[in-house]
Amino acid sequence: MKVSDNNIIDFKVKNFKKFKHFEMDNLGQFNLIVGDNNVGKTSVLEALLVKTNSNLFIEGLLHSLEIGRNIDVESNQNIISKFYVNISDSDIINSEISFSFNTIEQFKEIKIICNQNANLSKFVISINHQNPNIVESYVSKNNIGGNLMPNLIFSSNIYSSFSARTFSDKIYRYASKKDKLIKTLKILLPNITDLYPDKFETSSQTIYARQKDIDKAIPMQLIGEGSVKLLNYLIFMQFFSDQDRIMLDEVDNGIHYSKMKDFWKILLKSSVDNQIQLFMTTHSKECINYYKEALSELGEEFQNEARIISLNELPDKSVKAFNYNYERFSNELELGNEIRGGY
């Protein structure tokens, strides 16, 4: 199996959200993050939004505040302070958040340093420890572009019109891509015969589905949450194809248990086809068990790339990531041992 040279192998973050210091290593193509409530699973996904393009990075972070956390960015003055750990607004000047990671090819470190005006931040970007590049960027509501979609997808924004626009623009116009998407979707929805957008390209809001023996096409949202979720994930994968990674919060929400194994198989195969590293969260033991079952059917190449990252809070309130490879998490699950932390 070919994995992208952009895949993150290890990742460290300092002073971000609840993490004074947090690290994960030995990451794979598929990384399922588990842990107790409030241990920081979604914060890890937010940290993984890190990019050397400071505007895209800020946009992703602000999007996560607005969509994932329901924080009104416009009414908050010191927006960037929301991303600092245990630092009051008055103390954040010149304090820094840092993200560092190794891919197969490169080491990258990105620091955010808050200036006097808490919304004006300096970005220090180092690649392979050489030539720190300093970029200043103003953090505001204007950083959120209307048409761009961060690569972190929350369960709550799965019905976004972004997927309809992307479908119309990047998939519908290409017969082979559309046919492949429908063929994949048929695994969960065998009666689907066709998909088309309500309008073309950027003005599209809805994807319509035609089904066998039913005359009238209906919006995908009406077919069911799990099906829409899978369709949207497949569209996102297509959109982010060959770009770094995609983060899926509460990946299994809305998926019925009887479809969960096929859901996993489709998702993991799509991740490989599109060369996208996956980081996902779940609370569900059922979801973890089907992840294992899907991998046992997909074979050794997939298993070698699968991880479960268990986040655990230590007595000093720091968070430690335990990494389980396929062999290890299969063993623990078969024995009935708990690997989701919180015990």
Place this chain on the structure above:
Amino acid sequence: MKVHFFVEGDADKSFMMALFPQLPPESIDILNGKDFNDKNILRIKEMFVLGKKVCLFIDADKDYDSRLEYYTDKKAEIGDYNLFLMPDNSNNGNLESIYEAIAKNTSFWTCFETYNNCIESLNYKRTLPKSKVYAYIEALRDNENSKDLFNKTNFPKLINQHFDLNHEYLKPLKDFVNSHISQ
């Protein structure tokens, strides 16, 4: 300080859950045998990283002394776990020895001994200590309990029903566990 328990297998976990219902099931891990391997060593070490106290329950079997020596030596590599050798932390034996001692209907063992002797006379060298406990429960069960007797929910209930969990024989085990969970 939180405590994490490691036992040899499913049956041991069911027994511990029956005897100590206050323990959360997720605080009891199954080692899958009495041997250490890379996976269970890593798991034990992770519990130490989490700042937990680790208690290990292993059958003494036929040689208490050598078992004690082995697990004591392993602490240097793995960490300072607390060890309890079944049945009573001082004699040879295993979980089945406990069951035999605390059964409410001890006359059953005579029946099983006859059955076991018969099996052995057929040159099957195996003794059947685990089957003995299951057969005891099967023989004494109520009709309504015929389904899934030994699953994770029913087995601890049946242990409660057919064994004397206040038996003096359990004192060393109870004292050991209580001394650790009360700290």
